[in-house]
Amino acid sequence: xxxxxxxxxxxxxxxxxxxxxxxxxxxxxxxxxxxxxxxxxxxxxxxxxxxxxxxxxxxxxxxxxxxxxxxxxxxxxxxxxxxxxxxxxxxxxxxxxxxxxxxxxxxxxxxxxxxxxxxxxxxxxxxxxxxxxxxxxxxxxxxxxxxxxxxxxxxxxxxxxxxxxxxxxxxxxxxxxxxxxxxxxxxxxxxxxxxxxxxxxxxxxxxxxxxxxxxxxxxxxxxxxxxxxxxxxxxxxxxxxxxxxxxxxxxxxxxxxxxxxxxxxxxxxxxxxxxxxxxxxxxxxxxxxxxxxxxxxxxxxxxxxxxxxxxxxxxxxxxxxxxxxxxxxxxxxxxxxxxxxxxxxxxxxxxxxxxxxxxxxxxxxxxxxxx
Amino acid sequence: xxxxxxxxxxxxxxxxxxxxxxxxxxxxxxxxxxxxxxxxxxxxxxxxxxxxxxxxxxxxxxxxxxxxxxxxxxxxxxxxxxxxxxxxxxxxxxxxxxxxxxxxxxxxxxxxxxxxxxxxxxxxxxxxxxxxxxxxxxxxxxxxxxxxxxxxxxxxxxxxxxxxxxxxxxxxxxxxxxxxxxxxxxxxxxxxxxxxxxxxxxxxxxxxxxxxxxxxxxxxxxxxxxxxxxxxxxxxxxxxxxxxxxx
Numbered sequence: 001x002x003x004x005x006x007x008x009x010x011x012x013x014x015x016x017x018x019x020x021x022x023x024x025x026x027x028x029x030x031x032x033x034x035x036x037x038x039x040x041x042x043x044x045x046x047x048x049x050x051x052x053x054x055x056x057x058x059x060x061x062x063x064x065x066x067x068x069x070x071x072x073x074x075x076x077x078x079x080x081x082x083x084x085x086x087x088x089x090x091x092x093x094x095x096x097x098x099x100x101x102x103x104x105x106x107x108x109x110x111x112x113x114x115x116x117x118x119x120x121x122x123x124x125x126x127x128x129x130x131x132x133x134x135x136x137x138x139x140x141x142x143x144x145x146x147x148x149x150x151x152x153x154x155x156x157x158x159x160x161x162x163x164x165x166x167x168x169x170x171x172x173x174x175x176x177x178x179x180x181x182x183x184x185x186x187x188x189x190x191x192x193x194x195x196x197x198x199x200x201x202x203x204x205x206x207x208x209x210x211x212x213x214x215x216x217x218x219x220x221x222x223x224x225x226x227x228x229x230x231x232x233x234x235x236x237x238x239x240x241x242x243x244x245x246x247x248x249x250x251x252x253x254x255x256x257x258x259x260x261x262x263x264x265x266x267x268x269x270x271x272x273x274x275x276x277x278x279x280x281x282x283x284x285x286x287x288x289x290x291x292x293x294x295x296x297x298x299x300x301x302x303x304x305x306x307x308x309x310x311x312x313x314x315x316x317x318x319x320x321x322x323x324x325x326x327x328x329x330x331x332x333x334x335x336x337x338x339x340x341x342x343x344x345x346x347x348x349x350x351x352x353x354x355x356x357x358x359x360x361x362x363x364x365x366x367x368x369x370x371x
Numbered sequence: 372x373x374x375x376x377x378x379x380x381x382x383x384x385x386x387x388x389x390x391x392x393x394x395x396x397x398x399x400x401x402x403x404x405x406x407x408x409x410x411x412x413x414x415x416x417x418x419x420x421x422x423x424x425x426x427x428x429x430x431x432x433x434x435x436x437x438x439x440x441x442x443x444x445x446x447x448x449x450x451x452x453x454x455x456x457x458x459x460x461x462x463x464x465x466x467x468x469x470x471x472x473x474x475x476x477x478x479x480x481x482x483x484x485x486x487x488x489x490x491x492x493x494x495x496x497x498x499x500x501x502x503x504x505x506x507x508x509x510x511x512x513x514x515x516x517x518x519x520x521x522x523x524x525x526x527x528x529x530x531x532x533x534x535x536x537x538x539x540x541x542x543x544x545x546x547x548x549x550x551x552x553x554x555x556x557x558x559x560x561x562x563x564x565x566x567x568x569x570x571x572x573x574x575x576x577x578x579x580x581x582x583x584x585x586x587x588x589x590x591x592x593x594x595x596x597x598x599x600x601x602x603x604x605x606x607x608x609x610x611x612x613x614x615x616x617x618x
Contacts, residue, residue, distance in 0.1 A: 006475030010464065017463045017504075206457035213423050213453040214476050215445060369444055371427045 007224030029240040037175040050094040057105035180335040181304040191270030199278035253338030272358030382431035391417040393582035409579030452521035452529040462506035477524035511542030531562040567603035
């Protein structure tokens with residue numbers, strides 16, 4: 001225990017003398033929280049569309065105007081034929097092509113059925129998917145405008161109106177679920193990244209060897225590294241919560257205690273991962289690359305950007321072993337829904353399991369002596 | 372307990388196909404200054420790392436300060452000091468903070484720690500730089516501070532891996548004065564060096580060639596045996612036979 005005090009004293013002195021780390025801890029939360037929720041938005045707007053109108057009727061004009069007037073689309077060209085429109089796609093100038101075939105309005109008026117063609121450049125899957133969905137919705141709307149107040153009697157298709165209600169986040173305010181998720185990512189970065197870099201830095205400088213020839217115990221060394229970064233991690237989530245309040249007016253619906261209990265436990269787990277990374281690598285470059293790789297998987301499978309429920313089953317199984325996915329869920333729950341410790345108890349137990357596994361792995365693989 | 376403070380018996384260390392340390396045996400007596408010589412890549416550092424409990428031997432036995440290097444490595448650590456080839460104090464800590472940290476983890480009491488710190492600063496004439504970060508000091512000073520830190524807990528043995536690399540003759544001389552002082556107080560000094568004049572300062576030396584100890588004895592005796600005037604001549608005649616490339 002006495003050794004631990006000397007080690008902690010040394011670690012904190014070194015951290016406070018390292019300007020880069022300090023800046024990272026203060027600036028990273030602010031930048032991440034301000035930039036990402038404002039810049040990255042799920043709503044896709046201003047999709048470029050090329051309209052090939054071969055009908056030239058008043059109905060087709062009306063459809064084109066409707067598309068053009070919406071916020072979702074921007075008509076970039078009105079080529080004469082489909083071949084010309086495909087060249088625009090190849091040139092990357094348009095995402096969608098809407099083709100209105102000749103005699104569209106006449107066929108529609110006489111038979112009641114007519115076809116339109118919608119083609120999408122699916123290189124950007126999100127844009128293509130959402131673009132076609134929006135366009136379909138618009139065509140449907142157009143159709144109902146052509147035949148207002150459908151007669152329900154005698155074979156008419158009944159129109160079913162669906163009303164939606166978004167619980168907990170009634171206006172589906174985007175930052176409300178993005179920001180808490182980002183807080184979780186932030187803590188992960190401080191925990192896994194900074195701690196692994198710190199230890200590898202000692203390897204590079206050769207100071208770790210000087211430590212290894214002392215009678216210091218393994219657990220003292222490990223705790224000496226974990227505790228400072230644990231404190232820094234809690235500090236950065238605190239800064240993050242202040243930023244969330246000041247910039248987005250977000251305040252947890254649940255209690256801070258719940259957040260801190262989870263953050264404290266979660267950090268122990270991620271620090272174990274950081275420590276484990278450091279035992280696998282010898283240079284800061286290797287550690288950075290490995291942490292980066294792990295962070296990518298962590299973040300992409302965390303449910304921050306893509307809901308885990310909509311992933312393929314195998315990916316969901318992987319996500320079940322991805323600690324950040326739990327923490328993202330917890331923070332969102334506490335912030336938006338006001339989840340309590342009791343609600344989240346099963347997750348707490350899982351996170352405790354992660355912390356135990358990764359730290360055991362780290363302590364086991366840290367060697368004072370090479371074999 | 373044997374009378375030797377360092378003892379190696381047929382000590383061997385392999386890295387894959389490569390035998391870095393090949394069946395070496397040696398004994399070092401308490402208070403002796405033992406020069407561990409060899410060309411680059413001869414296996415000196417590897418052997419030293421085994422003695423310090425930083426590396427496991429592949430076969431053979433080593434005992435340091437009465438403990439087995441294989442099974443009691445952690446017990447050895449309280450009894451030894453080590454100064455690696457690489458300068459390894461914390462550059463961003465001041466001289467005093469480095470002393471406090473290492474003295475602290477070697478278990479010195481708060482009072483001993485203060486006394487020791489003052490004594491080192493005084494002995495090295497560092498009064499004006501004691502609160503400077505170590506990175507700002509010249510290499511020669513850093514090396515003397517490293518030595519002082521490595522011996523802060525009065526170990527039985529101190530291992531020095533090329534402690535005077537890259538410094539001028541005056542600093543080297545000052546460094547050797549520190550070594551003599553420590554040896555006079557009963558500390559055993561196990562030192563590797565590339566400077567052949569330093570080899571002459573040692574009580575006994577060994578010269579390693581290709582992982583094995585080629586010769587061992589008092590410097591004067593070795594010169595006489597080989598019919599040459601200096602250790603440098605002995606070294607060159609042996610090193611010429613080496614088949615390994617230096618690093």
